[in-house]
Amino acid sequence: MSRRLPLSVALLLLLLVLGSTTVVVVFALLRPDWLGRSTGKSIADTSTVSDTVQVDSLPLPSPWEELEQQLRTMERQLGRLRDSLQRVHAYSDSLQRELQAQQQRFELERRRREAQLDSVRLEHYRAFARIYNSAPPEEVARILQQLPPRSAAVLLRQMNPRQAARVIAALPAAYAAELVQAPADSLAQSRLP
Numbered sequence: 504m505s506r507r508l509p510l511s512v513a514l515l516l517l518l519l520v521l522g523s524t525t526v527v528v529v530f531a532l533l534r535p536d537w538l539g540r541s542t543g544k545s546i547a548d549t550s551t552v553s554d555t556v557q558v559d560s561l562p563l564p565s566p567w568e569e570l571e572q573q574l575r576t577m578e579r580q581l582g583r584l585r586d587s588l589q590r591v592h593a594y595s596d597s598l599q600r601e602l603q604a605q606q607q608r609f610e611l612e613r614r615r616r617e618a619q620l621d622s623v624r625l626e627h628y629r630a631f632a633r634i635y636n637s638a639p640p641e642e643v644a645r646i647l648q649q650l651p652p653r654s655a656a657v658l659l660r661q662m663n664p665r666q667a668a669r670v671i672a673a674l675p676a677a678y679a680a681e682l683v684q685a686p687a688d689s690l691a692q693s694r695l696p
Contacts, residue, residue, distance in 0.1 A: 511584055515577065522573045530566045628654075632661030640666065644673035652678070656685035 635643045635658065647655040647670065659667045659682060671679050 515580065519573075519577060523570070526566060526569050526573070625657075628657050629661050632658055635670070636663045636666045640669035640673045643670045647674065647682075648678055652681040653685050656682045 635646075643666075647658065650658070659670065662670070671682065674682070
């Protein structure tokens with residue numbers, strides 16, 4: 504598996520290589536004695552005229568000063584890149600915190616809505632239970648057989664206990680057993696169809 508360098512690091516390395524190569528070539532051409540090579544002429548062999556300036560009297564920058572300058576420039580660039588990276592990380596962290604806060608608000612709102620929905624459903628079941636309390640048990644049993652066992656169990660729990668017992672007696676035995684085994688948890692704690 505090959506790893507790719509980020510573009511900024513690759514550019515930084517390219518600048519470093521090109522800069523150092525340029526410095527070495529320039530100094531090799533201008534100051535061959537810097538690399539230990541001789542020019543074939545000595546300073547004594549050069550003719551000096553009073554109006555001419557000697558080559559050694561020109562203030563040429565030392566190769567170390569150039570390299571130090573390049574190093575300082577690269578360190579400044581690296582510092583700017585680090586600062587940019589820190590700002591990106593800080594922004595990413597703030598977005599993560601905002602996302603978590605939004606998720607928490609969403610979860611609270613979802614729970615609140617579910618509680619409201621369960622409250623409406625429970626009121627719906629209570630209204631039908633009041634109606635079924637005065638209806639003939641056989642007719643109520645026929646209607647409850649059309650409902651899922653959990654919904655029928657909730658309706659029976661909302662009815663008058665005597666009427667609910669008559670309705671259970673009018674139900675087929677297998678369905679009545681399912682209703683009795685239906686969870687007895689409250690409507691607010693479980694979702695109904």
